[in-house]
Amino acid sequence: MSAREDQPLGLLLVRVAAALRTEVIAGVLEPLDLSFPQYICMRILSHSPGRSNAELARDANVSPQAMNMVLRGLQDRGLVTRPATVAAGRSLPAELTKDGAALLVDVDPGVRDAERKVLAPLSEQDRRHFRRLLAELG
16 A cells, blocks of 8 residues: 555545635636535535525535525525525525526536546546445445
8 A cells, every 4th residue: 555545534535625626616616706615505406405504504514604605695696595484494495596507507517627637647437436436425
């Protein structure tokens, strides 16, 4: 086992995530004035519409206060909608608007390109295997 392979898993994952985040922000999100947390929030809502602020915060591993700011920014741009009130409870379910869903469709090819760039040292087969392994763990 090489010294690089012997590094703690957490450190290796953080390095890969940081490289991907940097590539996605610089190459895809910055020109659209979209932050990485906003993109992650929108991506979560595209798969799980109706998530509350607290649920989104847990999903994105940020504080509820930080997620509230993310959601407000997305609402101000018309990319996410939340009702002003709900019939029961305090939880306001968030959903992507048509504009939000369309923006994700536009952003996805750039994000995929960034992923390919970060994973370029791996063969296509290794990239698919890596994704499968991560999906099993997540």
